[in-house]
Amino acid sequence: MTTSTARVLALLEILQGGGLRTVPDLAARLGVDERTVRRYVGHLLELGVPVDAVRGRYGGYRLAPGYRMPPLMLTDEEALAVVLGLLAGRRAGLVTTSAAAGESATAKLLRVLPAALRRRLDALLDTADFTARPRTPTAAAPETEVLLELAEAALHRRPVAIAYTDRKGRDSDRTVLPYGLVAHAGRWYLTGADPADGEVRTFRLDRITAMSVRSGSFDVPADFDPAATVLDGLARTPWAHDVSLRVRGGVRHIRGHLPPEIATLSTPDEAADEDAGWVHVRIRAERLDWIPPVLAAIDRPFVIERPAALRDLVRALARRLEEHATDESA
Known part of the structure; x- marks a missing residue:
């Protein structure tokens, strides 16, 4: 401009x-x-x-008297992108202006949107919570319609019926009392209770293939924290691999490649000479194939404690790199 x-x-x-x-x-x-x-x-x-x-x-x-700016003509996805961009920027500390300026910009945008879309975005802002910034720009995104409908259902405390595919590819139909929405590490999550047994569960929105709002209402427990519930649920997820390794390097350097939502880091007792300068890394993952390239990018000495399969993948990557480095056919 x-x-x-x-x-x-x-x-x-x-x-x-x-x-x-x-x-x-x-x-x-x-x-x-x-x-x-x-x-x-x-x-x-x-x-x-x-x-x-x-x-x-x-x-x-x-x-001129009576003149008003026409409604801002954005699609649901465009409006969602702008409003969430403003909100996430403030939450992540990416906006250099004051918080008041960000809130004012959001309010102005909402004021000129069509009333129906404005109500849906208001519902999302009232029910959504945020944890960490995205670890990757390619994380799967939910359908805009699903996100906005769930936000309205959570705001007005209406049960929803969803068709869901879990991480193992199993399909199921469920009824959920939507307590809240949480954006974490580049993904959206729904947390809510099963009306049959009252058990609180967490669902990834990009795995919801269909949904509809049901009649009825419910109450959300006064002390319920959607973000804490989602993080706790993720921590309890039985991942396929429990990776343990040590890297000789600074925590800041390692964190540049393995953010908190991917790995936990801990430093040993400085008195243990054999471990001085080493950082313990713990990763829980469904797949191991992405870890060797990350270790190569960290470019520091490391020791794999478990699993043994990761050592094989690292050796295979090293062989491929050696072959590429010595290939003079190009």
């Missing part, structure tokens, strides 16, 4: 505040001369924005 375009939009924002604005006042607020202000007003008129010019000693510009 060019500077002049940004200032034209800033002029429109000022005029939307209502009242008559003098040319000297507008020039001061925009940081331009009075002739430029008049040129910017001309641009707004060309865009069909009805700006009235009031002549006289106390004249200036104002928007």
